[in-house]
Amino acid sequence: MSGGERGLWPARAADRDDLATFTERALRLDDAAVVRLREREGGMIVAWVATGFDVLASRVVAGRIVPSDLSVGADVLLAGLRAAMSAGHVDPGFSMDSAWRGVLPPEKGFVYLDDVPAAAVLDLAERGMSLAKEHSSAFGPPTSLLDQEVLTVASQHDTVGIPMRCVLTLTAMGFLPQPTAEDRGAGDTDEVVRVRALPNWLRVDARFGTVYLRRGDPAVVLR
Incomplete structure (x- = not known):
C-alpha cells in the first residue's frame, strides 16, 4: 500500500459482505444515509450510522481503513463493496x-x-411494527410510540428503560437472528441481547450489531 493511498481493506470476503449487509440495511432506512468508518485497535473497523429512530x-x-476516521455516503460505499470481487x-x-x-x-x-x-x-x-403501521404518519411512527x-433492565449499578426506538432499530438493521419455526417450537431461548450503560448512554449488543441511545434526549447528539 502506498503512503497516500486511501480506501478500505476488509480482512476477508466475509467482512466485506458483513459491511455490505450493514450498509444496505442503513439505506433501507434512509436513502441518504451517511456511514462513518473508524479504525479500532486489533485490526478492526467500526461502522456507524445514525438512524431515523435517533x-x-x-x-x-x-480490516483497516485510510484515513482512520472517514464518513461516506452509504450508497457509494455499498457500490464499492459490491464491486470488490475479493477481500x-x-x-x-x-x-x-x-x-x-x-x-x-x-469505546470503553x-x-x-x-x-x-x-x-x-x-x-x-x-x-411495535404493527402499532407503527396503524398510527404512523408521513413523518414516520409517532414519538410517543x-x-x-x-x-x-436493572442491576446493582443502575436501572434503565429500553424504549421501542431501540427495539425497532435492532430489527430494522437485522441485528437479531430470525428464529426458525423449529426454534419457536422448541422454545429456544438461548439467544440473548446484552444491555450495558453509562450515565449518558445505553448500549444493546446483539449477535449481528450494536445500538446506542443517548440517555435523556437522543436528538441532542444526532441532529
Missing part, C-alpha cells in the same frame, strides 16, 4: 465528514446490566 447503529468487521481494496467514495452530525459514544467503560432473551425483543418489535419504554 439511535446509533454499529457493526464491527476486521482487497474497496473504494469507499468521496469523504462526507461534514455530513456527520453528533458525537459517538466512548460501559457497565454490564443484564441479558434479555432475543425472542422477547423480537416479540416486542413485531408488536418510539419513546415508550418496553423493557426495564
Whole structure:
C-alpha cells in the first residue's frame, strides 16, 4: 500500500459482505444515509450510522481503513463493496465528514446490566411494527410510540428503560437472528441481547450489531 493511498481493506470476503449487509440495511432506512468508518485497535473497523429512530447503529468487521476516521455516503460505499470481487481494496467514495452530525459514544467503560432473551425483543418489535403501521404518519411512527419504554433492565449499578426506538432499530438493521419455526417450537431461548450503560448512554449488543441511545434526549447528539 502506498503512503497516500486511501480506501478500505476488509480482512476477508466475509467482512466485506458483513459491511455490505450493514450498509444496505442503513439505506433501507434512509436513502441518504451517511456511514462513518473508524479504525479500532486489533485490526478492526467500526461502522456507524445514525438512524431515523435517533439511535446509533454499529457493526464491527476486521480490516483497516485510510484515513482512520472517514464518513461516506452509504450508497457509494455499498457500490464499492459490491464491486470488490475479493477481500482487497474497496473504494469507499468521496469523504462526507461534514455530513456527520453528533458525537459517538466512548469505546470503553460501559457497565454490564443484564441479558434479555432475543425472542422477547423480537416479540416486542413485531408488536411495535404493527402499532407503527396503524398510527404512523408521513413523518414516520409517532414519538410517543418510539419513546415508550418496553423493557426495564436493572442491576446493582443502575436501572434503565429500553424504549421501542431501540427495539425497532435492532430489527430494522437485522441485528437479531430470525428464529426458525423449529426454534419457536422448541422454545429456544438461548439467544440473548446484552444491555450495558453509562450515565449518558445505553448500549444493546446483539449477535449481528450494536445500538446506542443517548440517555435523556437522543436528538441532542444526532441532529
